[in-house]
Amino acid sequence: MHLFLSSCAVQALLSQLPIGYLVSLIIFAGTFALFSLGLNLQWGYTGLVNFGHVAFLTLGAYTTVLLSLNQVPLLLAVLIGSAVAALLGLAIGFSSLRLREDYLAIVTIGVSEVVRLITLNEEWLTRGSFGVYGYPTPLAELTRPTLASRWVMVALWTALFALAGWQLLRWALRHTKRTISNDTPSSLVSSRKLLASVATAVSGGILYLAGAIALLNYAEYPKAGLMLMLVIVLALVYWGLEVLGHSPWGRVLKAIREDEEVPKALGKNVFSYKLQSLMLGGAIAGLAGAFYAWQLSFINPDGFIPLITFQAWIIVVLGGAGNNAGTLLGAAILWAYFSLTRALPDLLNAISTVIPGIPTTLDDARVGAFRIMVIGLLLMVLMMLRPQGILGNKEELTLGR
Amino acid sequence: MVDDSTIPPSPIYAQEGQPLVLAEAAKSTAMPLLSASGLVKRFGGICAIDGAEIEVQQGSITGLIGPNGAGKTTLFNLLSNFLQPDQGRVIFDGEPIHQLPSYQIARRGMVRTFQVARTLSRLSVLDNLLLGAQQQTGEKFWNTWFRQRQIAREEAQLQERAMEVLHSVGLAHMAQAYAGALSGGQRKLLEMGRALMTQPKLILLDEPAAGVNPTLINQICDRIQTWNREGMTFLVIEHNMDVVMSLCDRVWVLAEGKNLAVGTPAEIQTNPLVLEAYLGQ
Secondary structure: OHHHHHHHHHHHHHHOOOHHHHHHHHHHHHHHHHHHHHHHHHHHHOOOOOOOOHHHHHHHHHHHHHHHHOOOOHHHHHHHHHHHHHHHHHHHHHHHOOOOHHHHHHHHHHHHHHHHHHHHHOHHHHOHHHOEEOOOOOOOOOOOOOHHHHHHHHHHHHHHHHHHHHHHHHHHHHHHHHHHHOOOOOHHHHHHHHHHHHHHHHHHHHHHHHHHHHHHOOOOOOOHHHHHHHHHHHHHHHHHHHHHHOOHHHHHHHHHHHOOHHHHHOOOOHHHHHHHHHHHHHHHHHHHHHHHHHHHOEEOHHHHOHHHHHHHHHHHHHHOOOOHHHHHHHHHHHHHHHHHHHHHHHHHHHHHHHOOOOOOOOOHHHHHHHHHHHHHHHHHHHHHHOOOOOOOOHHHHHOOO | OOOHHHOOOOOOOOOOOOOOOOOOOOOOOOOOOEEEEEEEEEEOOEEEEEEEEEEEOOOOEEEEEOOOOOOHHHHHHHHOOOOOOOEEEEEEOOEEOOOOOHHHHHHOOEEEOOOOOOOOOOOEHHHHHHHHOOOOHHHOOOHHHHOHHHHHHHHHHHHHHHHHHHHHHOOHHHOOOEHHHOOHHHHHHHHHHHHHHOOOOEEEEEOOOOOOOHHHHHHHHHHHHHHHHOOOEEEEEOOOHHHHHHHOOEEEEEEOOEEEEEEOHHHHHHOHHHHHHHHOO
16 A cells, blocks of 8 residues: 555656657657767867767758668668768868868868758759658658567666766766866865756656666657667767777877877878768768658758857867767756746746846747857856866866977 | 777787887888988968978988078978978878878878977876877777777777877876876976877977976987987977087078088087178178
8 A cells, every 4th residue: 555655656756757758759859969969079089170060960851861762761861861971071181181182171061051051052953942751761660669668768768877877976976086086075076966866866767767768668758769769879989989089090090189290290191080070070970860851741941051060069069179078968957948948938937027127038949049048158158167067078178288 | 899809909009118209110221211312391472491301311310490481480381381391302101291281290190399489288187198199999989989899908008008109208106197287398298298198200399498497408309318218210390509509410400491511510609601691791
């Protein structure tokens, strides 16, 4: 009886969770994390200033969607989409990588606009501003998966979270050991850390629960499969990039970021490494494009504006350039911020009932602009207080050349 | 997983008890290791290098001196193809290299340092050295996933060798520090060590003693001489005449992009043309 009551209480609590919303939040944050990991490889590791990252996302999304509309199997369509994005990286690289780095910035920003304008104007292919919809999405046919397969998915989900938690714990332990040996036991630092770990644990727990419930009630939450798939892909890409980053290959990339004349003088083919970085980063962004399209289930050129590029930049800078874990954290923070400020108009309305004079007639466009403005402000504060990003290494950044 | 037990150990690692210098024997001992002739480089209307030539004998420490603006560093850039010569030939180890990209010249065994020491500040001192090693399995994209065991083994061997080199240049205690934390003189030493890590046949040093305190200058000279005794060949640009005179077997003098004189340090010191170029009319 007692057990029954408490389980009722838990169920009542869980029923308060906006599960559908959390699932789509996980998908968006995950997609942008994937997207930004590509930029982090190009800029954080190799120092390539790519201001047109959204071009890779666009090509990945449109290629996947258009191919799958023409009965190409989804998996193949995604791989081709990714490859096409990588080829764009190859083309950009060949045309501008031999020039100074600021040229790359200009060329990439131009290319991303060209790609968007092509999707807008080549209506025979992309239906222009009407957009593309009704394309197949993965695991959509699984509207009624068996109980067993649902539990398998929950098990996978649990395993992923356990793995992530384990990694976090190990990292935190290593970190505390280092600070203790560094002999700086400030209570402020430790309380901040405690706060951060509690926040991580609580939000991780909520996301885990929401995901698990969505997977168990698959018929109600058809995006749950997409969510699981995305998180698996994200974990694999993250792991792959970590292996690369810690390999001699990654060492050459970092050397190029520092001073490309040095690896050149030491027998490294700098141009080829830059191409590899640009292509791999592009392929990852192309992969993110497929998930972006699947989540939106309708794409048109408005979804691929330059602002998307700069969201990736915000994520990378926020988390700390050259740090893959930082990129994941940056994506989580940015999307947490987006979801929390969605309630902003309601909040303003509520305040205006108490304090008259507060503008309540903010339309969506204004609120959207305001939210981004605040991000700019926060970034400026962050750059002043912690220029290396949240997880970046300050010593690495502030050393003179 | 690739069975890497069948892959023979790479020859690029130091065996125990061997000297640090592992220069491959040059193909021919009769020919100079490096010879360049008729080099011309124009920047707009200025002819920075105007038909200069230079020869470096296997096993020597060859000096390259000249007044400021004589074109010494430009000549280095032409030799290593950081700048493309307008005219002229560069023969290294019996083969023309003036058409090759810089990185391939380095792979063939001619490695350069820079006038202002270029360290990779945000990499550790050890990583700076590891970058120098050639033919690393883990530098190839696909190998990073499929040859992990071999890469780990190579890295361990390379680290051992890098630590030996660091001991040799007196930076072993800084191995884990960021290279950006090194002083100017230490950066010069780091660059020399990094060059040695590539196991070259010839090292081009651009002003190894410039802006370095006297104690470190001695250390740098000592390193050059030790490695030379172990078989390494050097071409050195230097302004500090004490260093040039004590180190070099043979000195080439450059002025206004042309060869002015060549000879032993003693001959150069008393050559009236050289004195005039340095002191003015």
